[in-house]
Amino acid sequence: MLGGVAVRGIIELQMWQVAVAYIFIVILLFIVRARGIPREKEILVASLRMTLQLVLTGYILAYVFTNSHPLYTLLAIAIMEAFAVYNIYKRVKTPLSPRLREIIAVSMVTGTLASLFYFLLVVVRISPWYDPRYVIPIAGMLIGNSMTGISLGLSRLVDGMRTQQHLVEAALMLGATPGAASKQIVNASFDAAILPTINSMVGMGIVFLPGMMTGQILSGVSPLTAIEYQIAIMLGILGCVALTVVMFVQLGYKTFFNEECQLDLQ
Amino acid sequence: MFCLRGVGYRDILDIERLEIPEGKVTCIVGESGSGKTTLLRLLNKLISYDNGDIVYKGHSLKDIDSVELRRRVVMLPQTPAIFPGTVWDDLLIGLVFSEKPLVGEKKLLEIMKMVHLDKGFDEDAEKLSGGEKQRLALGRVLLLDPEAFLLDEPSSALDEDTEEVVIGGLVKYVRERGKTVVMVTHSKQVARSFSDKIVEISHGRVVSCWEG
Numbered sequence: 001m002l003g004g005v006a007v008r009g010i011i012e013l014q015m016w017q018v019a020v021a022y023i024f025i026v027i028l029l030f031i032v033r034a035r036g037i038p039r040e041k042e043i044l045v046a047s048l049r050m051t052l053q054l055v056l057t058g059y060i061l062a063y064v065f066t067n068s069h070p071l072y073t074l075l076a077i078a079i080m081e082a083f084a085v086y087n088i089y090k091r092v093k094t095p096l097s098p099r100l101r102e103i104i105a106v107s108m109v110t111g112t113l114a115s116l117f118y119f120l121l122v123v124v125r126i127s128p129w130y131d132p133r134y135v136i137p138i139a140g141m142l143i144g145n146s147m148t149g150i151s152l153g154l155s156r157l158v159d160g161m162r163t164q165q166h167l168v169e170a171a172l173m174l175g176a177t178p179g180a181a182s183k184q185i186v187n188a189s190f191d192a193a194i195l196p197t198i199n200s201m202v203g204m205g206i207v208f209l210p211g212m213m214t215g216q217i218l219s220g221v222s223p224l225t226a227i228e229y230q231i232a233i234m235l236g237i238l239g240c241v242a243l244t245v246v247m248f249v250q251l252g253y254k255t256f257f258n259e260e261c262q263l264d265l266q
Numbered sequence: 267m268f269c270l271r272g273v274g275y276r277d278i279l280d281i282e283r284l285e286i287p288e289g290k291v292t293c294i295v296g297e298s299g300s301g302k303t304t305l306l307r308l309l310n311k312l313i314s315y316d317n318g319d320i321v322y323k324g325h326s327l328k329d330i331d332s333v334e335l336r337r338r339v340v341m342l343p344q345t346p347a348i349f350p351g352t353v354w355d356d357l358l359i360g361l362v363f364s365e366k367p368l369v370g371e372k373k374l375l376e377i378m379k380m381v382h383l384d385k386g387f388d389e390d391a392e393k394l395s396g397g398e399k400q401r402l403a404l405g406r407v408l409l410l411d412p413e414a415f416l417l418d419e420p421s422s423a424l425d426e427d428t429e430e431v432v433i434g435g436l437v438k439y440v441r442e443r444g445k446t447v448v449m450v451t452h453s454k455q456v457a458r459s460f461s462d463k464i465v466e467i468s469h470g471r472v473v474s475c476w477e478g
Contacts, residue, residue: 166343166345166347167347167349169312169343169347170343170347170349171347171349171359171363172312172336173310173312173336173340173341173342173343174336174340174359174360174363174364174406174407174410175333175336175337175340175360175363175364175365175410176333176363176364177333180362180363181363184350260311260314260332261311261332261333262311262312262313262314262332263312
């Protein structure tokens with residue numbers, strides 16, 4: 001035991017131990033100040049937000065877990081979805097059309113919910129269906145990864161349509177449908193969105209141990225059980241990201257064309 | 267073939283009346299920014315006019331499906347678009363886009379000879395010179411065999427001698443097949459030598475029409 005309190009073989013961190021971990025932030029602040037990098041404010045804000053958000057989430061989850069109810073679970077999913085969609089809108093620097101915003105929201109919500117309930121009810125087979133101990137963390141992983149995927153795909157799609165405008169128009173002039181004219185851009189967007197998930201699968205277990213598996217091992221679960229869950233969740237994440245992104249790019253490219261099949265970047 | 271009546275597009279184009287005859291070569295001339303390219307884009311339905319009407323073979327452009335129209339009336343942009351791939355890929359991509367049957371090596375060689383493009387099929391199209399890219403794009407358009415060609419400065423990157431040979435070959439080719447050509451050009455030489463009709467545009471208006 002290393003100074004903490006062991007409960008069922010798990011070292012529970014004391015408040016002072018958590019406080020000591022903030023030394024990393026102090027070191028980082030020292031480095032950026034010494035090098036004249038103006039990032040102190042962002043680092044402090046990020047640290048503060050991370051702490052407050054996690055503390056708040058901890059209390060909310062503790063309450064939801066002990067007072068399990070379908071409404072609480074659905075509300076948690078709705079908050080995660082809303083936050084993810086809002087975050088995607090914020091990440092892209094260029095203005096997004098109302099139609100594109102709508103498609104981002106629809107792809108995120110339908111893609112992640114379909115994957116989530118397939119994963120929970122067919123793969124893990126939880127009961128009751130709203131068990132927050134399973135639904136909330138798994139929803140978090142699926143929604144978070146899909147959010148990153150759609151953000152990357154969206155950036156590539158918007159950039160591609162603007163920088164390759166002449167090629168898209170040239171294809172239209174030759175009689176291409178909007179789908180054929182933007183096929184390369186749509187494929188590149190899908191590729192950019194899915195690649196980080198594929199790369200993380202390649203390094204998994206060798207380069208790093210994923211968060212969920214690490215958490216399970218730390219909480220005393222057998223590594224073999226943790227690995228089974230990790231494999232299943234990685235496949236779930238890949239499927240979920242692919243589903244949300246393919247829905248998004250397939251519907252999203254159409255927002256760059258009007259009903260006369262003209263490129264409309266306004 | 268095309269008939270324009272009271273066509274307005276923003277404050278760029280205001281054409282009271284213009285007829286573009288079928289099976290003829292019509293050259294559009296005028297200073298930079300006069301609205302020549304905008305006119306071609308309107309005929310290709312890449313943009314839509316705000317008022318008036320454009321009729322193509324008796325039908326308003328508003329009633330013709332845009333993709334269908336562009337397969338019948340193909341446009342060549344001023345800056346040649348080169349798609350990633352080889353010369354072979356780039357020549358055939360128009361047929362792929364317009365969902366037409368692909369052609370064989372013999373036809374491609376014939377087209378390359380016509381546009382005076384002496385390059386290997388497996389060369390990277392991106393590495394061609396400006397003039398070669400323009401001729402490649404022209405060859406790609408010819409392969410589509412549409413009813414009408416809308417050509418925006420098809421010889422802008424060619425020297426005078428090559429221009430004479432390439433545009434001369436092109437005009438001969440389309441005339442033999444009864445096709446219609448609407449060509450924007452800065453070259454008075456091209457307009458004088460090859461056109462059946464010359465339309466001069468200034469500040470978005472047709473200021474003169476000449477028919478030979």
